[in-house]
């Protein structure tokens with residue numbers, strides 16, 4: 001699938017009901033087929049009259065956002081950000097027990113243990129940060145090429161790329177990610193989300209950044 005204009009909706013890497021009972025089918029359908037599709041459609045609409053940007057990847061549109069014509073700069077930032085963050089969020093979940101196992105992320109676990117003491121301690125700190133997202137946004141476990149980890153909140157559809165960082169793990173803290181099942185109980189959603197966290201993908205992300 002092309003990583004440039006016109007951007008297309010990638011299918012989920014698992015079935016809509018794969019994350020039950022933690023993340024419900026209806027939420028996954030709406031979140032992927034409507035919310036994510038809207039960001040893609042709006043991004044394509046913003047780029048439609050700018051052929052000089054049609055070869056740019058999602059990452060380039062975000063990283064070099066200052067070079068995007070001012071008239072569409074904010075629309076591109078918000079909608080490319082929405083696509084980038086959602087792709088990372090959906091890829092970061094799984095129903096595969098092997099991928100969820102800490103053994104699937106040896107390098108990342110070593111660094112988490114060094115910096116946070118244990119994976120359980122990391123989860124407590126991460127959850128505290130997710131609960132602190134005011135309004136709509138994300139919590140990221142992010143790193144740079146040094147491999148040092150930081151838990152960082154981003155508002156709206158801002159991404160780690162604008163801070164020259166990469167997300168290793170990321171949770172969507174917008175209400176649409178959990179409201180149908182968890183209502184206003186974001187803490188319950190976070191606990192459920194930890195049960196479908198794809199540590200194999202997180203390890204790939206972590207190794208990829210250190211080698212880039």
Ligand code: MN3
Pocket residue numbers: 031035086172174176177
């Ligand atoms: Mn979302």
